[in-house]
Amino acid sequence: MSEPGKYVLAKPIGEAEIGRLDLQHRMWLTQHHGLYSAPISKSSKQRVVDIGCGTGIWAIAFATEHPDSHVLGLDITLPQPNSAPANCSFAVADAEGDWSFATEPFDLIYGRMLINSIRNWPRYLKRCLQHLKPGGWLELSDVAHRFFAEDGCSEAESPMLRWWRVVFQESSRNNGIDIDDTYKHAQQMRDAGFADVRERVFKWPVGSARASTQEEKVIGDLQYQNLQVLIGGVTETAVQHGDLPGMTAQQAQILADEAKRDVVENSDRHGYYMHFATYVGQAPR
Template identity: 30%
Template sequence: MATESHKPPSKSPPESPPKSASRPADERLQADPDPESLASDVDSVFDANSIISSTASISSTILNYRKLHGRTYQNYEGAEYWGPNDDRQNKGLDMAHHMMYLAFEDKLYLAPLENPQKVLDVGTGTGIWAIDFADEHPSAEVIGTDLSPIQPAWVPPNCKFELDNCEQPWTYAENSFDYIHIRGLVGCVQDWEALYRQCLRCLKPGGWLEQHEFALPIAGNDAPLPDDCVWHDWGSVFREAGRKMGRSFEVTDHWEEWLRKAGFTETLHTKSTRLPIGGWPRDPRWKEVGLFNQLSLEQGLEGFATYICTQVLGWRHEEVTVLLAKVREAIGNPTYHAYYPLKTVYTQKPLTSSS
């Protein structure tokens, strides 16, 4: 993996289409009548060299990653994560970050934060969200944790990264964080209720917990997907793998129950956002969201499926290759008008909590 110390650009490209939050969702996601223009749209919004992942210098033990079919995976003792941690996969994660930033109308979070001073990003990945948050809130101390040291060495002075397994008991003090952010941990956690209890303990009274996760199934925006569409099979693969691993990919179906059992008694604010796959929306912003979603999927597709299908479900590598070919075809099919649901929940720690 690369060892250059440079900061990945934040919130690129520099200019985004005008905000369109005031327009109805169905209008914003109307399909573009000219699907032939999609190939040029990809070139116009994305520069393959604009998002770069770097690695920090860490001990040789941690950097001795496990290898599978030419890809590398985290080697943190006692932890398990199904996605690769190499540069190829990390570029896809950074594309997904920009996609979500656009979809949230140029926002890094939805909770109504007021001058947060200590922030925790659980499962920070490439660290791009934590870096952007630290830039946006220079008075805040931002900590990002992950199983792999894939974050850049050059970061804002108020941002730092730590190797940590969020499923193990946290060593942070009680009532220490104003805000805890979680994103992209489907298929990673065995006991979400226990994780939420740790969040509750470490949040200050009145502090906010916010989580964003991709949900299943992938669906058609204005018409159901055909019965023989591979997106149905794709969802089934991850549901089955989650059951076998004991680490669900359907977190958003249960997180309200788990949060309540963990002790979060305040209002649970929820939101569902349709992330188009491809540039089929007519609205310029949502077309860009869809193109970044397409590029992120294409970049990370093999990494998403390799471990899940071969190590968890016992498929032969040739079977995975066939599945991926069908999914790539579906990603590029402008007639499907397919989308991923992105689900959000955020809530406060009660002011009178004894946790």
């Protein structure tokens, strides 16, 4: 993967806003130091849509920083923030369905952590391109569905690596997710017709012992917390939905408990890490 150079970043949002983000979004913000990476026009009148906006915090923060813009936050359930600026609105929509919300083209289509939501990426990317202004930008940020150990340990030595393959990746595949989709974004954007596609892939360590930057140290500490939540939640959901054929609920829970313990006791020794990637691409002028 290529290194596209420096991105244009907005000013960081405040500590209060960071505290309301979930763990993965806090790691994303720590990595980027700002709200977006796309080198969008400095024109204040931007039309922006946040696909899969979750709580709506990013849409609200962007609208606050750009008071002359209009920001639309979309999700399959309607966000209910305590307050939002007048230039920020929300709607219920499935981005893989009808784009009736796109009454006018956008300057920026933004999407973060959509890897578990989009099933047909080529179709989605083409639709994004159709609804961007000439010269407008698409930005995607996603974690990759791969888990690594720097020391090259095997699954026999690592319950976490074993859980990742047997539970996480298997349940992902059974729900129609290509576990390598994140790594394909750049080429798929080019294939869809985007110009000036840029990619940056970051290493997100688990724990801070092997971190080489302050950002990695912060992310490493957050990863400890994130994986404890992720392991438990994914295992419970996979068992409930019958996504683990050949494995009983008790076997899945035992493996999940071993993986949690392995993360706490052995992350520094094995050098566990994941990849996180950001991609931006421009609609041809």
